[in-house]
Amino acid sequence: MLCGNTRDNLLIARAAHATPQLFDPLDVVSCGECASAWFPEARVANVDYLSTEDTTGDPWFEYFIDHYLELVNGLDWKVPLLEQLPFDRFGRVLEVGCGVGVTLDFCRVVWGADVVGLEPSAYGRWGRRLLDLDVRPSYMADLLAGADERFDLIYSTEVIEHVADPVQFLREARSLLTDDGVLMLTTPRAESLTPDTPLGPLYGALSAGAHYFLPSAGQLESIARRAGFTWCSITPAGVSHVAVLAGRPVDISSWEGRADRIADYYAVRARTPSPERPRCQLGASINHYVTASQQSRTIDPRHWVEIRRGVIEHFGVDLDDPRPHLAEIEQTTSLFEMGAVLPFNIAAALYWHARELRASGRSPGHYGALAMLLTSHGLSVDYRQLWTMRPLFELLGDPGAPVGNDELSSALLDRAHKIAAGVPELADEVPPQVVVPGSAPPRRPWVPAPARRSVRFVLRHQRALAARLRL
Numbered sequence: 371m372l373c374g375n376t377r378d379n380l381l382i383a384r385a386a387h388a389t390p391q392l393f394d395p396l397d398v399v400s401c402g403e404c405a406s407a408w409f410p411e412a413r414v415a416n417v418d419y420l421s422t423e424d425t426t427g428d429p430w431f432e433y434f435i436d437h438y439l440e441l442v443n444g445l446d447w448k449v450p451l452l453e454q455l456p457f458d459r460f461g462r463v464l465e466v467g468c469g470v471g472v473t474l475d476f477c478r479v480v481w482g483a484d485v486v487g488l489e490p491s492a493y494g495r496w497g498r499r500l501l502d503l504d505v506r507p508s509y510m511a512d513l514l515a516g517a518d519e520r521f522d523l524i525y526s527t528e529v530i531e532h533v534a535d536p537v538q539f540l541r542e543a544r545s546l547l548t549d550d551g552v553l554m555l556t557t558p559r560a561e562s563l564t565p566d567t568p569l570g571p572l573y574g575a576l577s578a579g580a581h582y583f584l585p586s587a588g589q590l591e592s593i594a595r596r597a598g599f600t601w602c603s604i605t606p607a608g609v610s611h612v613a614v615l616a617g618r619p620v621d622i623s624s625w626e627g628r629a630d631r632i633a634d635y636y637a638v639r640a641r642t643p644s645p646e647r648p649r650c651q652l653g654a655s656i657n658h659y660v661t662a663s664q665q666s667r668t669i670d671p672r673h674w675v676e677i678r679r680g681v682i683e684h685f686g687v688d689l690d691d692p693r694p695h696l697a698e699i700e701q702t703t704s705l706f707e708m709g710a711v712l713p714f715n716i717a718a719a720l721y722w723h724a725r726e727l728r729a730s731g732r733s734p735g736h737y738g739a740l741a742m743l744l745t746s747h748g749l750s751v752d753y754r755q756l757w758t759m760r761p762l763f764e765l766l767g768d769p770g771a772p773v774g775n776d777e778l779s780s781a782l783l784d785r786a787h788k789i790a791a792g793v794p795e796l797a798d799e800v801p802p803q804v805v806v807p808g809s810a811p812p813r814r815p816w817v818p819a820p821a822r823r824s825v826r827f828v829l830r831h832q833r834a835l836a837a838r839l840r841l
Contacts, residue, residue, distance in 0.1 A: 372536070372589050378402025382563065383827045388579035389417055395826075396578040400560065404592070407560040408583040413534065417579050418491075432647070433709035435470060435496045440653040441714040442758055443472035445632050448527060451612055453631065454622050455552060457481055460523040464488070464513075464546065467529035471497035471505050476635045478503070486521070488513070499646050510542035521546055525554040528610070531581040540597030540615070553599070553615040560584040562609035565827050569795045570757030572825055575609040587611060633661035649713070652680040656719045663722035674723055685712055689720065692740055693778070699744070700785070705752045717744040718762055724772035734772035739782035742766040742773060746790040753795050763796070 382400045387393035396409050409415070452473070460483055465474045468487030471494070477483045487497060487505035497505040506512075513519055524543050533539045543553050558575035563584065567575070575584065585593065590611055591602045599615040603622060606612075614620055639654035656677055662669050678689050687695045695711070702708045717740075724738035745763045748756040765771060773779055790796050 372406045372408065372583055372585055372593065373401060373404040375401050375403035382407065383576075383825060385576045385578035385825050387415065388577060393579060398563065398576065398578075400563075401586075401589075404589040405560055405586040406583055406589045407563055409578060409581065412582045415579055416532075416582070430706040431492065433706040435493070435500070435647075436649060436653065436709050437705060437714050437755065438470050438493065439472065439500070439650060440657065441756075443470070444527065445472060445476060445635070447607070448473045449476060449632050451554065451556070451607070452477070452523075452525060454624070455523070455554065455614070456621055457523070459550075460552075462486075462521045462523075462548075464521040464524045466510060466524060466526040466543065467532075468497065468503075468505060469493045471501055471503045473525075473527075474503060474505075475501045475639075476632070479638050480631055480635050483523075486519075500644060500650055510539070510546060514542060514545055519546065520548045521551060522548055523552050523554070527556045528558070530555055531557045531577075531583055531585075534582055536583075536585075536593050537596050540594055540599065544598050544615075547616075549617070551616070552620055553613075555613050555615070556607070556610045557590070557613070558584045558609055559590075559606060559611045560586045561606070567609060568760075569825070570753065570760055571609045573754050573757065576825065585611070630665050633658065633665050633667065636661050649684055652677070652684055653713055653715060655680065656713055656715050660715065660718045660722055663726065669726070677719060681713070681716065687712060689716075689737070689740070692736075696743075696782075696785070700747060700789075702747070702751060705755050708748060708751055712744065714748075714756075717741040717748070717759065720744070721762060721766060721772070724774070728772045733776070734774045736774055736776060736778040736782060738766060738771055738773035739779035739786070742771075743782045743786040743789070746786040746793070749796060750789050750793045753793065757795070760795075763790070 379402050380400045381397055383398040384395040385398055386395050393415055396411050396415055398407055399410055400407050457477075458481075460477075460481065463474070463477045463481075463483045463485045465471070465477075465485070465487045468474050468489045469491075471487045471489070474485045474487045474497075478485045485504065487494065487503055488508050488510065489497065489505050490507045490509065494505040494507055497503045524546060526543070530536050530539055540553070547553060558577075558581070562571070562575055587604050587606070590613060591604055594602050594613065594615050599617065601616045601619050603614040603620070604611050614622060636654055636658035640651065640658040642651065642654070644650035655673070659669065659673055659677060682688055692699075699711055702711055708714070720737040720741035724734035724741070727737070728734045741762070745759045745766060748759050749763060766773065773783060
């Protein structure tokens, strides 16, 4: 727990462990004093991320890196958050828990900042190799014990919840800031733990087996002030808090109008060769195509030709005629196998290519339908790792989606719909099952067992908890 309270704490949920073959589901408890949530068994049940040595010689781990670079690096939400701040004065930037370091690379490429990343897991090693970043397998305490390094901005997204002592974490960050320095962090918020939260974000927020706690807004501010920050701004964003902490007020601007900067970043990365893993340049080129399309930028038709050629070269799949490869695609049963067959982000590019064709008065062909097949299959293979595909699935399911009406499109859509029908999380946005001991469960559409087992809310003290969860 975060505040030390030992009274009126309530068991609110049980969540499947991130390694369910090794651990039973973990209890999630809500504090009766500060309304934060925590995992009482975290100290014995949490599993650390893989160290550099743990992945040496493991060829499958490379596909986790591709998954991160191509699909889940978070630029779409991290950049708007960071660029709310007065970023033009941030000459030196530190990211704590930077993963492979794509956002840090953005700060270097677009802002021109001097950047340092801390990442003790294997992801940091790949960031050094693939992006040529100063990513160190260290912790903030190591920086404090070494040279006198200070930073204008420190940011840390979805990290503090992995730390057993969050006050000490924030104290160390404060000690590494310049006098006018700013700390921005995000962390899952206890207020998001309701049965109405979509399953994908809920899985990520809980991450049972990796997280210690989910703070309430009030408790997060209390922790920050105990660590010595005298100015705090804490706002909700989806299932997370966004906290901006400093020693004096910080000018926070609008979120609007920042996505074009991501397109600028990928335009640079698409032109940057990657000798260590040539697929990286193809992935950046695909993301450049997608982000430029989202910004309604004029795209040279040769860009799509280059993407198609790159997919043929690296994967042996011709997007213009995917039929010889459909069986291979549909037979993949893991995140790794999918990443070995096609880029993780190719479905989004197919969707935008189909839109571009229709906007220019041509037939969207089979590209939108192929995107639907890839998205449906991805969600069926590993919803927890690939739930970020869900928004694309919804776009493709819209009646006006550019999916074509030719024979190949119809066949692809038929296959996609059959696959989607077997994905519990796609069943009519059904929230996690609510179980009230001693009473019949509420009447809801049937949901297959895997979805019910992932997160189960438990109402032991129905009246008190119903008010808290707004049930």
